[in-house]
Amino acid sequence: MAVRNTESYVTGAVNTAAGSVPVVATSLSRGDRIGSWKARWGMGRMSYTIPPGLYATGAATAESPVLVTANYKMSFDRIRVALAGVDAWILVLDTKGINVWCAAGKGTFGTDELIHQISETHLSEVVSHRTVLVPQLGAVGVSAAAVRKGSGFRVAFGPVRAEDLPEFLGAGQKATPEMRRVRFPMWERVVLAPVELVMGAKYAALIAAALVILSGLGPGFYAMDRIFHVGLATGGFVILAFLASSILTPALLPWLPGRAFALKGTWIGIGVATLAWWVTRDAPGLTVTLPGTISWFLLLPALSSFIAMNFTGASTYTSLSGVYKEMRLAVPLQIAGAVVGLGLWVTARFVA
Amino acid sequence: MFGLRYLKDVATLEMYTDKCTGCRKCITVCPHAVFTAEERTVRITDRDACMECGACALNCPEEALTVRVGVGCAAGIIQGAARGTGPTCGDDASGSCCC
Numbered sequence: 116m117a118v119r120n121t122e123s124y125v126t127g128a129v130n131t132a133a134g135s136v137p138v139v140a141t142s143l144s145r146g147d148r149i150g151s152w153k154a155r156w157g158m159g160r161m162s163y164t165i166p167p168g169l170y171a172t173g174a175a176t177a178e179s180p181v182l183v184t185a186n187y188k189m190s191f192d193r194i195r196v197a198l199a200g201v202d203a204w205i206l207v208l209d210t211k212g213i214n215v216w217c218a219a220g221k222g223t224f225g226t227d228e229l230i231h232q233i234s235e236t237h238l239s240e241v242v243s244h245r246t247v248l249v250p251q252l253g254a255v256g257v258s259a260a261a262v263r264k265g266s267g268f269r270v271a272f273g274p275v276r277a278e279d280l281p282e283f284l285g286a287g288q289k290a291t292p293e294m295r296r297v298r299f300p301m302w303e304r305v306v307l308a309p310v311e312l313v314m315g316a317k318y319a320a321l322i323a324a325a326l327v328i329l330s331g332l333g334p335g336f337y338a339m340d341r342i343f344h345v346g347l348a349t350g351g352f353v354i355l356a357f358l359a360s361s362i363l364t365p366a367l368l369p370w371l372p373g374r375a376f377a378l379k380g381t382w383i384g385i386g387v388a389t390l391a392w393w394v395t396r397d398a399p400g401l402t403v404t405l406p407g408t409i410s411w412f413l414l415l416p417a418l419s420s421f422i423a424m425n426f427t428g429a430s431t432y433t434s435l436s437g438v439y440k441e442m443r444l445a446v447p448l449q450i451a452g453a454v455v456g457l458g459l460w461v462t463a464r465f466v467a
Numbered sequence: 468m469f470g471l472r473y474l475k476d477v478a479t480l481e482m483y484t485d486k487c488t489g490c491r492k493c494i495t496v497c498p499h500a501v502f503t504a505e506e507r508t509v510r511i512t513d514r515d516a517c518m519e520c521g522a523c524a525l526n527c528p529e530e531a532l533t534v535r536v537g538v539g540c541a542a543g544i545i546q547g548a549a550r551g552t553g554p555t556c557g558d559d560a561s562g563s564c565c566c
Contacts, residue, residue, distance in 0.1 A: 217538075219522075220520065220538050251495070251496060251498065251522075252498060252522075254495075254496035254525065254526055255520045255521055255522045255525070256525075257525075257526075258525050258526055259492070259526055260526070260528055272495050272496055275498060290495075292500070295494075295495065295497070295498070295500070296498060296499065296500055297498035297499060299471055368471060369471050374472060374473055374474050374475070375474060376541075424541045425541050425542045427539050427540055427541045428538065428539070428540025428541060428542050428543055430471075430539070431498075431518075432471055432472075432473055432499065432516070432518050432539075433473050433518060433539030433540075434473060434474075434477060434478050434517060434518045434519040434537075434539045435519050435535065435536075435537030435538060435539050435540075435544075435554060436477040436478060436479050436519060436535065436537075436539075437473045437474040437477045437478070437539055438539040438540065438541050438544060439544065440474055440477050442541060442544060
């Protein structure tokens with residue numbers, strides 16, 4: 116408790132039969148916002164945690180509801196902001212800094228940890244009722260029946276989104292069908308792009324660098340001037356295809372034709388290849404040869420298809436069986452596209 | 468959002484309708500409205516929307532539901548294949564996780 120009281124979001128303490136519980140702010144400070152922004156860009160994202168245990172909002176009493184969440188700071192921030200003006204308890208499980216849904220999939224946000232924290236915090240002495248409200252997506256890891264057996268507490272599954280909590284609580288802990296559905300609207304998709312960019316950047320840079328180095332190849336074996344001509348153009352288009360697919364896949368997801376993500380991404384690569392062909396159509400040595408032109412249309416879609424396929428993990432509606440199915444077809448095609456494309460691209464250096 | 472539909476005829480979700488007592492817990496926990504309540508029972512009416520998260524099977528008191536549970540994550544499948552394990556969503560030691 117002593118350690119938890121030093122955190123910036125703690126504004127006070129409330130005394131309970133089980134000891135002092137920190138009261139937390141229900142608005143975000145500048146530090147909270149900067150922390151969120153950094154996590155979105157992959158900075159310290161895996162250690163963006165808060166100490167597990169019990170917290171309070173407002174003037175929580177023995178009758179106040181208990182809301183369960185993960186110890187990923189962004190999850191915790193979402194719930195305390197949603198509880199502005201509400202007297203409640205927040206029970207934070209130790210999910211190793213992973214959000215509720217992903218942690219539930221791994222089992223860390225699960226039955227055992229919930230029972231453990233209920234006992235660890237002496238929750239039955241803090242509140243007079245015997246209900247804990249678990250976010251609906253936590254149901255992936257929490258068996259309500261097993262929690263009841265193991266702790267005496269009934270699990271009620273709350274809404275998917277923390278922002279619906281006031282309405283849910285106000286309606287006597289009843290969720291509308293709309294509150295129970297996972298959506299994936301534009302903003303929720305786009306906000307995931309930065310971390311995709313950061314995670315893919317080093318691979319894209321390696322591919323681009325390799326092509327820049329290879330671009331010196333050609334008649335007369337190796338020439339530095341070709342690096343500045345062919346090399347930088349090629350590297351530039353690879354980077355452009357990487358940026359376009361990392362940003363446009365989330366942004367345009369519903370409108371990219373096809374259901375398989377690998378197919379959705381292919382269109383982006385074709386778009387960038389078309390652009391590459393258009394801007395270099397009068398530049399000797401780049402794409403004026405047929406092999407050169409074709410190589411763009413193989414290399415760039417292979418790359419963008421792969422990047423879009425990796426967005427399946429960030430999306431909210433793909434199944435393991437579905438991803439297996441699309442990978443069985445897409446991965447061999449991506450590899451073939453990359454290998455044949457590279458072969459043609461090198462060939463083009465000699466016939467130009 | 469409902470325009471976002473994944474591949475057809477792949478989800479492994481199955482229901483033993485004879486075991487279902489119509490308690491509707493699956494309807495509560497399903498994030499994609501796969502189930503529909505009928506008078507005394509529940510039916511799978513949109514299997515293609517299932518993302519195989521397993522919340523329904525875990526919370527079905529009658530064990531009337533089965534599904535191969537997993538995360539639909541290509542990066543996890545690749546990582547698992549590279550290590551010779553099943554699909555894995557990062558591990559705590561490597562500090563890399565896509566979600």
